[in-house]
Amino acid sequence: MAVDRLNRSYKLVRRPQGMPAAQDFRLVEEAVPEPAEGQFLVRNHYASLDPAMRGWMDDRPSYLPPIPLGASMRAGTIGVIEKSRNADFPVGRWVSSHNAIEDYSLCDGGGRTRLVDPDGVPSVTNYLSAIGTVGMTAYFGLLDVGRPKAGETVLVSGAAGAVGSLVGQIAKMKGCRTIGIAGGAAKCARLLRDYGYDVAIDYRGKSYPELIAAIGEAAPDGVDLQFENVGGAILDAGLVTLNPYGRIVLCGLISQYNSEPYPLRNVWQLIAKGARMEGFIMTHFFHRGAEALPDLTAWVGQGKLRVDEHIEQGLENFLPAFLRLFEGTNEGKMILKLT
Amino acid sequence: MAVDRLNRSYKLVRRPQGMPAAQDFRLVEEAVPEPAEGQFLVRNHYASLDPAMRGWMDDRPSYLPPIPLGASMRAGTIGVIEKSRNADFPVGRWVSSHNAIEDYSLCDGGGRTRLVDPDGVPSVTNYLSAIGTVGMTAYFGLLDVGRPKAGETVLVSGAAGAVGSLVGQIAKMKGCRTIGIAGGAAKCARLLRDYGYDVAIDYRGKSYPELIAAIGEAAPDGVDLQFENVGGAILDAGLVTLNPYGRIVLCGLISQYNSEPYPLRNVWQLIAKGARMEGFIMTHFFHRGAEALPDLTAWVGQGKLRVDEHIEQGLENFLPAFLRLFEGTNEGKMILKLT
Numbered sequence: 001m002a003v004d005r006l007n008r009s010y011k012l013v014r015r016p017q018g019m020p021a022a023q024d025f026r027l028v029e030e031a032v033p034e035p036a037e038g039q040f041l042v043r044n045h046y047a048s049l050d051p052a053m054r055g056w057m058d059d060r061p062s063y064l065p066p067i068p069l070g071a072s073m074r075a076g077t078i079g080v081i082e083k084s085r086n087a088d089f090p091v092g093r094w095v096s097s098h099n100a101i102e103d104y105s106l107c108d109g110g111g112r113t114r115l116v117d118p119d120g121v122p123s124v125t126n127y128l129s130a131i132g133t134v135g136m137t138a139y140f141g142l143l144d145v146g147r148p149k150a151g152e153t154v155l156v157s158g159a160a161g162a163v164g165s166l167v168g169q170i171a172k173m174k175g176c177r178t179i180g181i182a183g184g185a186a187k188c189a190r191l192l193r194d195y196g197y198d199v200a201i202d203y204r205g206k207s208y209p210e211l212i213a214a215i216g217e218a219a220p221d222g223v224d225l226q227f228e229n230v231g232g233a234i235l236d237a238g239l240v241t242l243n244p245y246g247r248i249v250l251c252g253l254i255s256q257y258n259s260e261p262y263p264l265r266n267v268w269q270l271i272a273k274g275a276r277m278e279g280f281i282m283t284h285f286f287h288r289g290a291e292a293l294p295d296l297t298a299w300v301g302q303g304k305l306r307v308d309e310h311i312e313q314g315l316e317n318f319l320p321a322f323l324r325l326f327e328g329t330n331e332g333k334m335i336l337k338l339t
Numbered sequence: 340m341a342v343d344r345l346n347r348s349y350k351l352v353r354r355p356q357g358m359p360a361a362q363d364f365r366l367v368e369e370a371v372p373e374p375a376e377g378q379f380l381v382r383n384h385y386a387s388l389d390p391a392m393r394g395w396m397d398d399r400p401s402y403l404p405p406i407p408l409g410a411s412m413r414a415g416t417i418g419v420i421e422k423s424r425n426a427d428f429p430v431g432r433w434v435s436s437h438n439a440i441e442d443y444s445l446c447d448g449g450g451r452t453r454l455v456d457p458d459g460v461p462s463v464t465n466y467l468s469a470i471g472t473v474g475m476t477a478y479f480g481l482l483d484v485g486r487p488k489a490g491e492t493v494l495v496s497g498a499a500g501a502v503g504s505l506v507g508q509i510a511k512m513k514g515c516r517t518i519g520i521a522g523g524a525a526k527c528a529r530l531l532r533d534y535g536y537d538v539a540i541d542y543r544g545k546s547y548p549e550l551i552a553a554i555g556e557a558a559p560d561g562v563d564l565q566f567e568n569v570g571g572a573i574l575d576a577g578l579v580t581l582n583p584y585g586r587i588v589l590c591g592l593i594s595q596y597n598s599e600p601y602p603l604r605n606v607w608q609l610i611a612k613g614a615r616m617e618g619f620i621m622t623h624f625f626h627r628g629a630e631a632l633p634d635l636t637a638w639v640g641q642g643k644l645r646v647d648e649h650i651e652q653g654l655e656n657f658l659p660a661f662l663r664l665f666e667g668t669n670e671g672k673m674i675l676k677l678t
Contacts, residue, residue, distance in 0.1 A: 026625075055611075055668065061611075062611045063583075063611045063612070089660055096423075113445070231606075231607075235606075244402075244623075245623075250606070250609050250610050251610070253606075253607055253610065258605065260604075261604040261605070261606075261607060262604075262607055263602025263603065263604055264602065264603040264604075265599075265600040265601075265602055266600070267570075267574075267589070267592075267600075267603055267604075267606075267616075268570075268592055268595065268600060269618075270589050270616065270617065270618030271589050271590070271591065271592065271618035271619070271620060272400075272401045272402045272618070272620065273402070273618065274619045274620050274623045275617070275618055276404075276611065276615060276616070276617040276618075277606075277609065277615070277616045278614070278615040278616070278617075279608075279609030279610035279611070279612065279613055279614055279615075280610070280613045281610060281611065281613050284583075284584075284613045
């Protein structure tokens with residue numbers, strides 16, 4: 001019985017300065033909690049590791065409250081219900097929820113919790129990638145915030161990443177020309193081979209003017225829509241190469257999460273071009289999941305959307321797996337297998 | 340006859356470095372041109388002086404081509420048709436057009452040229468302020484780009500300026516709470532007394548954290564819409580005080596026009612808040628003038644919209660009058676009387 005086992009939990013015990021370090025966390029073992037009326041106990045099988053988690057470690061106002069010191073690292077997980085006192089969530093079912101990096105979590109079925117069907121998809125982990133938050137981020141960010149039109153040129157930074165790889169493919173389905181920016185020759189090869197990008201730009205070793213020149217060469221008619229996952233010089237360059245009436249969708253600024261903010265200088269271009277820069281967070285779109293999930297499920301099932309997942313093993317390996325997101329050494333959506 | 344007179348023309352002869360200087364211009368006298376078939380000759384009576392003209396003096400790509408060295412300073416003017424070989428533009432009629440700082444201009448009726456009626460308005464100069472480009476800038480920028488809802492809090496920088504003073508009044512008509520930022524006690528008094536702002540913030544002498552605190556105090560429930568005319572630290576602070584789903588309308592960045600761009604650090608806030616920052620230029624809206632001009636004309640005629648104009652005398656005084664825009668010593672829309 002689960003109650004005889006201990007619950008390993010990955011706690012935040014110190015606010016990271018810059019890149020998170022081992023001393024910022026502690027792995028503890030606690031009693032497995034018992035569900036109260038209305039609650040159920042989930043054995044977490046897989047956790048989603050995302051760059052945005054870095055922001056949750058800081059003690060500053062954001063779209064979610066900071067993780068309190070001493071609390072478990074918040075994370076999206078999928079797992080199996082082991083005990084239940086909630087009739088809507090029966091024992092044995094797979095469930096996707098916002099839990100934590102821990103073996104067991106108590107849930108009440110609120111928020112973004114939903115039952116998922118492992119038989120309907122190539123892999124149950126897809127519910128943490130293309131058929132989960134990552135897929136919906138690409139879907140709503142591109143289609144709802146960016147509103148691409150067929151024939152437009154779409155520039156994606158972090159184009160080989162979990163979100164970027166999906167954005168490029170969806171933009172292509174919608175009839176756009178796609179340019180991907182990524183770091184290194186191997187990733188650029190994957191952009192062209194695996195994600196259907198028309199052009200790949202390797203930002204490594206490129207100065208800011210060289211970046212502008214490379215985008216200009218890749219997009220001789222300018223960029224209509226930039227989907228930004230990286231920020232910094234890539235965003236500043238994108239403001240220059242953007243077309244009149246262009247749009248920049250701000251999804252993430254991964255280059256900034258462990259450092260002082262990059263000083264952006266080209267915001268004036270938004271005026272000169274009558275252009276729009278708009279941020280979004282998935283929590284504002286969760287209530288609209290039913291608009292995106294049927295499309296995403298169908299595209300994944302039919303093989304129209306290539307989904308790469310990078311699965312690391314072991315709850316205790318949270319930190320090195322998480323840091324790979326910032327090293328850029330993951331190939332696909334980073335997932336931590338907890339079982 | 341006009342042909343016997345000379346045409347004084349204010350030419351750009353050198354690209355300004357930073358603040359424009361006398362040596363960047365030359366006042367020349369030339370023959371008054373003769374209209375060809377389809378053209379007409381306008382005696383320019385008043386010219387609109389706007390911060391955006393500083394950008395036209397630079398040799399860099401923007402929404403309008405740079406003014407060529409040796410050419411007259413481009414400016415919106417109103418004047419009277421003296422000779423005409425275009426049946427749509429008869430002699431004696433007042434006309435509003437994009438001409439130059441010169442006594443006489445040749446027009447062909449294209450672009451933004453339109454006949455105006457001096458009898459229908461308190462002053463014919465209103466066609467260079469509330470019933471012209473400035474009024475349409477406030478109207479479309481606030482209503483079309485910003486889309487305020489009744490009950491929202493609207494923050495306006497450069498709030499005592501030509502555009503800002505109108506934005507505050509229109510936002511108030513639409514049921515918004517209005518906060519104006521301006522420089523100095525006298526301007527702040529005008530915000531409250533003349534333009535109906537609910538709160539006035541004097542940015543002078545305030546550090547960046549003090550600016551954030553002052554906006555926070557003026558807007559305890561946060562800012563829903565910021566109408567930005569100034570840029571720099573005010574824009575960076577506004578990103579902090581903006582509400583979720585907030586909007587920043589970028590109309591101008593007057594603090595930046597004679598200096599290196601301010602390095603903006605808080606763009607991340609657009610993501611955390613699911614917020615939008617959008618620029619616009621009036622040239623993208625001119626074709627929709629018929630949507631705005633009836634409202635603006637009625638509001639001015641009925642005294643619902645207070646219009647302040649600051650009229651300086653003499654074509655030869657272009658430069659000192661223009662520089663007052665950056666000193667902030669004008670009280671109302673800056674207009675140069677050429678006759």
